[in-house]
Amino acid sequence: xxxxxxxxxxxxxxxxxxxxxxxxxxxxxxxxxxxxxxxxxxxxxxxxxxxxxxxxxxxxxxxxxxxxxxxxxxxxxxxxxxxxxxxxxxxxxxxxxxxxxxxxxxxxxxxxxxxxxxxxxxxxxxxxxxxxxxxxxxxxxxxxxxxxxxxxxxxxxxxxxxxxxxxxxxxxxxxxxxxxxxxxxxxxxxxxxxxxxxxxxxxxxxxxxxxxxxxxxxxxxxxxxxxxxxxxxxxxxxxxxxxxxxxxxxxx
Amino acid sequence: xxxxxxxxxxxxxxxxxxxxxxxxxxxxxxxxxxxxxxxxxxxxxxxxxxxxxxxxxxxxxxxxxxxxxxxxxxxxxxxxxxxxxxxxxxxxxxxxxxxxxxxxxxxxxxxxxxxxxxxxxxxxxxxxxxxxxxxxxxxxxxxxxxxxxxxxxxxxxxxxxxxxxxxxxxxxxxxxxxxxxxxxxxxxxxxxxxxxxxxxxxxxxxxxxxxxxxxxxxxxxxxxxxxxxxxxxxxxxxxxxxxxxxxxxxxx
DNA sequence: TGCGCCGACTGGTCTGACCAGTGGACTAGG
DNA sequence: CCTAGTCCACTGGTCAGACCAGTCGGCGCA
Numbered sequence: 001x002x003x004x005x006x007x008x009x010x011x012x013x014x015x016x017x018x019x020x021x022x023x024x025x026x027x028x029x030x031x032x033x034x035x036x037x038x039x040x041x042x043x044x045x046x047x048x049x050x051x052x053x054x055x056x057x058x059x060x061x062x063x064x065x066x067x068x069x070x071x072x073x074x075x076x077x078x079x080x081x082x083x084x085x086x087x088x089x090x091x092x093x094x095x096x097x098x099x100x101x102x103x104x105x106x107x108x109x110x111x112x113x114x115x116x117x118x119x120x121x122x123x124x125x126x127x128x129x130x131x132x133x134x135x136x137x138x139x140x141x142x143x144x145x146x147x148x149x150x151x152x153x154x155x156x157x158x159x160x161x162x163x164x165x166x167x168x169x170x171x172x173x174x175x176x177x178x179x180x181x182x183x184x185x186x187x188x189x190x191x192x193x194x195x196x197x198x199x200x201x202x203x204x205x206x207x208x209x210x211x212x213x214x215x216x217x218x219x220x221x222x223x224x225x226x227x228x229x230x231x232x233x234x235x236x237x238x239x240x241x242x243x244x245x246x247x248x249x250x251x252x
Numbered sequence: 253x254x255x256x257x258x259x260x261x262x263x264x265x266x267x268x269x270x271x272x273x274x275x276x277x278x279x280x281x282x283x284x285x286x287x288x289x290x291x292x293x294x295x296x297x298x299x300x301x302x303x304x305x306x307x308x309x310x311x312x313x314x315x316x317x318x319x320x321x322x323x324x325x326x327x328x329x330x331x332x333x334x335x336x337x338x339x340x341x342x343x344x345x346x347x348x349x350x351x352x353x354x355x356x357x358x359x360x361x362x363x364x365x366x367x368x369x370x371x372x373x374x375x376x377x378x379x380x381x382x383x384x385x386x387x388x389x390x391x392x393x394x395x396x397x398x399x400x401x402x403x404x405x406x407x408x409x410x411x412x413x414x415x416x417x418x419x420x421x422x423x424x425x426x427x428x429x430x431x432x433x434x435x436x437x438x439x440x441x442x443x444x445x446x447x448x449x450x451x452x453x454x455x456x457x458x459x460x461x462x463x464x465x466x467x468x469x470x471x472x473x474x475x476x477x478x479x480x481x482x483x484x485x486x487x488x489x490x491x492x493x494x495x496x497x498x499x500x501x502x503x504x
Numbered sequence: 505t506g507c508g509c510c511g512a513c514t515g516g517t518c519t520g521a522c523c524a525g526t527g528g529a530c531t532a533g534g
Numbered sequence: 535c536c537t538a539g540t541c542c543a544c545t546g547g548t549c550a551g552a553c554c555a556g557t558c559g560g561c562g563c564a
Contacts, residue, residue: 060309105421109426
């Protein structure tokens with residue numbers, strides 16, 4: 001069953017999709033540049049030989065990708081947006097291709113990001129924020145008795161708080177995003193692991209150690225424990241061949 | 253001119269946009285869950301009291317955001333996609349809202365990310381990759397004599413290489429993306445700065461120091477120099493009040 | 505010369521139609 | 535009774551043509 005050629009599901013290519021591709025390709029080739037204008041919708045209808053509805057659906061996709069912007073009444077036609085916006089979207093799309101990322105890359109990224117956030121947070125945290133961290137530890141403890149989903153939510157709250165303390169919403173977003181992806185991939189396996197409760201308790205214990213280190217102002221130690229914890233927690237789901245790469249990340 | 257209330261350009265809200273918002277809000281509230289189905293297009297026409305074209309334009313946006321997927325002939329209607337895909341896109345969109353991010357957040361993120369990548373790279377790098385790094389230094393040196401754009405490209409190549417050496421494409425993507433955004437915001441100012449050439453030479457010098465530290469296997473030093481360099485390079489464009497936050501990131 | 509008006513456009517929306525698929529209900533055959 | 539085949543209501547994809555409010559450039563008037 002796992003042998004033999006792997007066929008991919010074939011799905012019909014929609015006309016509006018091919019329009020989107022043509023425009024984005026032109027942009028990638030440089031035939032189209034930011035600041036330039038696309039022909040008017042009616043002109044595009046003629047060029048692509050499709051109906052205006054189809055052209056407009058394609059424009060909606062391009063717009064949602066941050067490639068173009070239409071303005072009613074503008075005789076110049078849809079505007080090609082400047083680099084930052086287009087490139088960002090384009091890159092993000094690449095990032096969003098979860099299936100092209102290995103689990104170990106995702107986990108490695110989390111180890112690095114989370115470690116960095118904790119290190120920064122251990123310097124910037126106020127006494128009140130330290131109290132908040134303690135509070136999330138209690139919440140995690142309580143959640144263990146409920147179920148894995150509850151624990152996972154409490155864990156999320158912990159990492160959100162860390163990211164917030166690090167005073168950088170980008171860190172926060174990145175961490176949340178990648179965390180969501182990783183969990184989406186393996187949450188079931190963890191939840192149904194026979195030693196699920198033990199895993200949660202151990203994770204809680206490590207989190208408490210992290211908070212202790214933060215309180216002591218030892219960012220290095222805090223980050224290291226956090227990375228170690230993440231390794232222990234997730235590495236089991238990574239192929240053996242890739243575990244070494246992750247293990248190398250624990251120490252800094 | 254810089255005083256007084258700042259008004260934002262007002263633009264009409266399109267009907268399809270409000271449909272997109274309603275669906276995404278419903279998803280965020282939990283009224284709609286992954287795996288569930290949206291009503292058929294003709295049903296949505298009735299519910300939203302718009303034409304089918306409008307519904308379809310909204311669906312194209314939702315589809316491009318990874319929220320739903322339509323399949324021709326499927327009597328169940330468009331499918332709400334599972335968490336990982338939706339959440340990822342959603343978060344990424346949030347991330348992509350450059351205007352909501354401060355420049356200092358972006359730069360701080362780069363300092364942290366790039367520092368982490370360099371630290372990892374200094375451990376994982378092979379002798380060949382070290383040679384490649386040296387080569388990019390030469391390229392940077394040559395590019396200075398051309399113009400800022402050329403230097404910027406050579407600098408990009410350097411950071412791409414660092415990210416690749418760190419064996420994590422996510423780091424690579426993140427770094428590239430944020431770098432692109434930052435440059436999009438201030439590249440002009442740097443390029444036209446009176447001391448532009450001096451800045452480039454200094455940056456090159458720091459890069460060389462980074463490579464030296466990597467060769468010596470001192471990840472901490474390499475990362476610290478890189479963060480310092482980024483601070484020197486960019487901090488001038490950040491409001492004074494936020495510079496301290498960035499400066500705090502230099503040491504780890 | 506300067507101003508305001510006008511008209512040829514634009515994008516946003518609507519109506520109504522056709523087509524190739526899909527999948528559930530129904531039916532004929534085992 | 536269950537299975538296999540047919541059928542049909544319905545889906546999404548696409549098309550053609552229409553109207554409207556808004557934009558902008560040029561023309562003509564003061």
